[in-house]
Amino acid sequence: MKAQQDQLVIYNSLKGEKEPFVPMVEGKVGMYVCGPTLYSEPHMGNMRTFINFDLIYRYLLHLGFRVKYVRNVTDAGHITNSAGQEVDSIGVAAKAEQLQSLEIVYKYAVKFQELQRIYNMLPPSIEPTATQHIQEQIEIIEQIIANGYAYEVNGSVYFDTRRYMQDYNYGILSGRKVDELENETRTLNAQDEKRFFADFALWKKANPDDMQVWRSPWGNGNPGWHIECTAMSTKYLGKQFDIHGGGMDLKFPHHEDEIAQSCGSFGCNPARYWMHANMLNVNGQKMSKSFGNYFLPKQILDGTTGLFEKSYTANVVRFFMMQAHYRSNLDFTQEALNASEKGYARLIEGLKTLENLPATTSTFDVAALIASFYKAMNDDFNAPILVANLFEAVKQINLVNDGNAGISAADKSELKAAMEVFVHEVLGLAPENIATETRLAPVMDLVLDLRQQARTNKDWTTSDQIRDGLAKAGIIVKDGKEGTAWS
RNA sequence: GGUCUCAUGGCCGAGCGGUUAGGCACCGGUCUGCAAAACCGUCUACAGCAGUUCGAAUCUGCUUGAGACCUCCA
Structure with missing residues (x-):
């Protein structure tokens, strides 16, 4: 160090x-x-x-x-x-x-x-x-x-x-x-x-x-x-x-x-x-009490800012901020927030995917990738560049996952360690609360099992009823090649 | 009025003289009962006008526009 x-x-x-x-x-x-x-x-x-x-x-x-x-x-x-x-x-x-x-x-x-x-x-x-x-x-x-x-x-x-x-x-x-x-x-x-x-x-x-x-x-x-x-x-x-x-x-x-x-x-x-x-802007103007164009940090979490249609998690808000340099103005808009929400999910998914990657031979330079994380932050804490480089890692991870690239066991553990450090410890994006998931998991297994039975019987009405019902509860069901996931 | 900063593709945003930054959206594809999600690919922009340079989003000048500070403010 x-x-x-x-x-x-x-x-x-x-x-x-x-x-x-x-x-x-x-x-x-x-x-x-x-x-x-x-x-x-x-x-x-x-x-x-x-x-x-x-x-x-x-x-x-x-x-x-x-x-x-x-x-x-x-x-x-x-x-x-x-x-x-x-x-x-x-x-x-x-x-x-x-x-x-x-x-x-x-x-x-x-x-x-x-x-x-x-x-x-x-x-x-x-x-x-x-x-x-x-x-x-x-x-x-x-x-x-x-x-x-x-x-x-x-x-x-x-x-x-x-x-x-x-x-x-x-x-x-x-x-x-x-x-x-x-x-x-x-x-x-x-x-x-x-x-x-x-x-x-x-x-x-x-x-x-x-x-x-x-x-x-x-x-x-x-x-x-x-x-x-x-x-x-x-x-x-x-x-x-x-x-x-x-x-x-x-x-x-x-x-x-x-x-x-x-x-x-x-x-x-x-x-x-x-x-x-630098300042946080709303519609191009500095957020401030005297302008009255401000909202409270908790309002964005429960969707009561009056500016945006939906709520965002603290991690998404933080990730949104990390995508702009600290010396730049940053405009708070719904479209930008939505982009961050999806980008954040992609980053976290990539991190999860990395864990389950098969070890083969590396087809890309992991050491250089990790070095790029440091290079970005060493240049006056350039978090946006760090984030871009993390996405480069995610891209490689997905390529490996699809069988179009490879990573060695040693590189995999190094990349995993580095990414977790930069995502959680440096960018300060809190690890998602797995406690809730742990508790909900057996219930979800049951529900998804029932849905799978309906799907096997081509009972699409029941299948979609379950999917839509869960969606209302904020749980998204994702049908994939290797079974159904939820989040 | 003074001082200063900034103008980047549909949106948000990096960039500091020569590499498609990146994310999201769009579009095309893979997958799927249909969706959604996920993944792959595509999209090559730099306010305008001059100038410097072999070469400029990047340097200089002017023009236009936006913002910050000069007063509590993170």
């Missing part, structure tokens, strides 16, 4: 190009990913980012890296809404549901955990929350002030962007230049307090109706939106670590400000590789 580790290339948003991945400590990876804000149930778009980083995490683990994967949970914070007003989203949700902030957070945290299980995401090494790290945030703010890159005004603390720009490059990640940023003349509460429009809050003085308030050297208040990630990534991964990830939409201002905070307090960019996952 060491050899494969050395082949890994990652697209670094910081430089805008792919580069060989060289971890700070050989064989180890520190990775931080911005998690959800728990004021509502994460929608499918949110999930795509987490599923993509789950893929990345899984492949790093497969390569043998010891990965420390930290993904935070935002359960506090003073933030601004689309109208430019300061709103504590969690507080708003809490008031709307007549609950305390912590109840809201916990409620959605439980849902998020459930979704992670359903979509077969590996739990991160640590899932720290903002409210558990108020002290750490305060300490970093103090350090930034001490270094001269922040100032206090009336119980709030702001990052001094102009001062910072004398020593560092603000905009290094997003490519933004401050003098090109439009100086919006919005009437923000904080506008008067800021020395410069591009300054951002590190600490906000409490409002009278705030549901959550913390004590600080500057009085009661709330931490700014960006500082929690700096505090938690530093605490668990150090002042500098290997990979920082998140959604594309966090690039600016969130990640830009994280860099500023780290440079402003410790003098270094927190991460060596910045990775950004």
Whole structure:
């Protein structure tokens, strides 16, 4: 695996190009990913980012890296809404549901955990929350002030962007230049307090109706939106670590400000590789709460999105996502989902067929095929290419199955092992639940036996009655050369 | 308005100067009581216009269209 580790290339948003991945400590990876804000149930778009980083995490683990994967949970914070007003989203949700902030957070945290299980995401090494790290945030703010890159005004603390720009490059990640940023003349509460429009809050003085308030050297208040990630990534991964990830939409201002905070307090960019996952689209537009074009991850499983005629399993949804690169937009359409459903079935069938293949002599290069799996993933986690290569394997498997190709016993077991690893462990497609099948099998044997009797007697009415009845129950009967199968 | 990204066959999507990516649909075939499913085969596209090159989906310029960010967002 060491050899494969050395082949890994990652697209670094910081430089805008792919580069060989060289971890700070050989064989180890520190990775931080911005998690959800728990004021509502994460929608499918949110999930795509987490599923993509789950893929990345899984492949790093497969390569043998010891990965420390930290993904935070935002359960506090003073933030601004689309109208430019300061709103504590969690507080708003809490008031709307007549609950305390912590109840809201916990409620959605439980849902998020459930979704992670359903979509077969590996739990991160640590899932720290903002409210558990108020002290750490305060300490970093103090350090930034001490270094001269922040100032206090009336119980709030702001990052001094102009001062910072004398020593560092603000905009290094997003490519933004401050003098090109439009100086919006919005009437923000904080506008008067800021020395410069591009300054951002590190600490906000409490409002009278705030549901959550913390004590600080500057009085009661709330931490700014960006500082929690700096505090938690530093605490668990150090002042500098290997990979920082998140959604594309966090690039600016969130990640830009994280860099500023780290440079402003410790003098270094927190991460060596910045990775950004692209958005999930519905009808060509980003899925988001504000557009209202979102649906929940569970709705697609029970067919209640209102967008699609039928439901899809979590594996199909995940497979669908794996067929697009993490840096590309992905359009969620029924036709595409149906295509994935069938493609997924073909892949899994191929895997089953492989097990029962007769061993002869190999007529195709199994080693090269397996190498192609690695080559795809080593090229910036190119899952779509991996999937294409897996289908190439399926094609060969079917050819062997039809007697038009051959595979040796040794190659067969190697291919089987490799495919199972890439399908289940790397792509994270959960093995189908065989427990249900095991329990149902005797019943199905009986039913299909009765149907076979009817067919032998050319009693097509009874035969089709059984077939259609099972179809209604979601069980598809397949008549083949060697008997009848079901699924 | 500023910054940036993208435009690929019926659909979804890889592609990073020279190989039919792949999946689904369609069509043809094998199988089948009929179906379905499965399997095999077929389908050779790169928004438009110029340019660079022996050669461009791939590089450059312009045009048109779409999207993201600039404000909470994964």
